[in-house]
Amino acid sequence: MRIALGIEYNGTNYFGWQRQREVKSVQEELEKALSVIANHPVEVQCAGRTDAGVHGTGQVVHFDTNVTRKMVAWTMGANANMPSDIAVRWAKEVSDDFHARFSATARRYRYIIFNHALRPGILNSGVSHYHGELDEKKMHEAGQYLLGENDFT
Known part of the structure; x- marks a missing residue:
């Protein structure tokens, strides 16, 4: 089963989206939280990476699992197991050919x-x-x- 998540995060305390050795990343925190809910290691794919200190709103990710959970279990469970500056906003089962990066139809950037x-x-x-x-x-x-x-x- 493939699940898509909508997430948002304050990137101030992270060295970007992508998992890296020896530094905190948003991807690592999300994967750790989802792995707790799934009871197996979870790897996520994202629509687009962000650099160190950059915030994300409306970021879409997906992951594969053979574990059946209600969508609310993925959202509430992940949020309960992550720092408060990262949040899963929604979860949805998607088709196996969905890809967070390649299925994206638009991206928006905001600079203030x-x-x-x-x-x-x-x-x-x-x-x-x-x-x-x-x-x-x-x-x-x-x-x-x-x-x-x-x-x-």
Whole structure:
């Protein structure tokens, strides 16, 4: 059986999505939690990796298991076994040909610039701070090159 999960995470305390030796990753935390629920090692595939410190919302992953559980067991169980900065938001059984990365039809990226003379205290992990004057017209013009279908590989 193949299960897809929708997850979100605050990447501040992680060295990115992908499992790595000797450093914390979102993938490792999720796989450890799911392995507890499945009673066997679980490996997940994701729609797209994130770098160190980057947050994810709406990230889709999938994994295979031969264990039958209600979908709520996967969501609640995983959340109970992970740090509070990672959350499974939904679970759904999908067909065996579904792949989180290759079945994705869209990806969206959001960058927030906090444009103020002084840096924020509470928002510091969710925004980029820039204290100088920004040229919104030039930013908008440059942003047009990122719209549409692009192959950034």
